[in-house]
Amino acid sequence: MDNERHTFWGDFRKFFVRGLAVLLPSIVTLWLLWQAFTFLFANVAEPINRGIRVAVVEITPRVAPESIQPGWMVISDEDIQSFRDSTDNLLLREASDETVSQELRRQKLREVWKDWSFGILDLTGLIVAIVLLYLAGRLLGSFVGRWFYARLESLLRAIPGFKQVYPHVKQVVDLIMGDSKMAFSRVVLVEYPRKGIWTVGLVTSSSLKPIADQARSEVLCVFIPTSPTPFTGFTINVPAAECVDVDMTIDQALRFVITAGVLVPEKHQMPAASGVPQLHVPNGEPEGETDAQGLETPPEGSAGDPDGGETSRDPT
16 A cells, blocks of 8 residues: 555656755855855955065066066067057057066066966965964064054044944954954743743843833843844843743754754753644655645554544543
8 A cells, every 4th residue: 555655747746855855954065165266266265366466567577687587477579569559459559568578567467367277376475464464463462453453443433324334243253353252151932922922042141230120139131043044133131030941052952043043952842832843864764655734644544443543532
């Protein structure tokens, strides 16, 4: 009977979804990393690469004799005349020989830059950016660096338009990457948005003094993350006596929120509530059919009496 219910499309859909569930996280992760790399390369590495090429073209002919210059940097009169005859740029046609020579050097350097060792020189900009950030961090960690940065920051805060945006951006960056990182102290349950509805929250700190004075008790600042992006949510102030501590790590609480309650820590799992579909991991055992709502129906004879009939239920 079970074999008769198995169809090609049913098996195809089951195994396709299973394969998608296995591969999709890896594919999405690789795609996000690639997008981050291309963004950094286009907006950080490439401008630095252009600056390096301009510096090489402008400085090398002035400090190095022609005898030791690379071949692509040596420009002959024939090269200049050939470029003038082939270019569509009227300004370069009428430009001086020195200007045309510099343009030819820039073009040849770009070709060498792209072709040398499969374009590995393109990584120069990223390496330079990493080194510069490291040196900036070392400098700003010193007394002189902190003094200079404080003066620069006060100047930036005085610029109209800039001062309305900069403090908020700096606060978010310091919160995420600063030395005093935001630390959720513990996971709690609070009755939010009304009594009887329990919500997972993360305690961030003690609340404001005016709120505590109004409540006449200790009040905690609780962040309520939302699904599926826990970085957005609500900040509420709850009396400490109304916060129920949960034996759960911050990571477990965030996974619970991100998955909309699908991933529950093993020690906190409860029997399935009535009408709640459960996730089943195939283990090679015969499976029942799946109805239109995604709920699995057991094979005939697996529930109820041995003849496959329904099990009688107590009306109470």
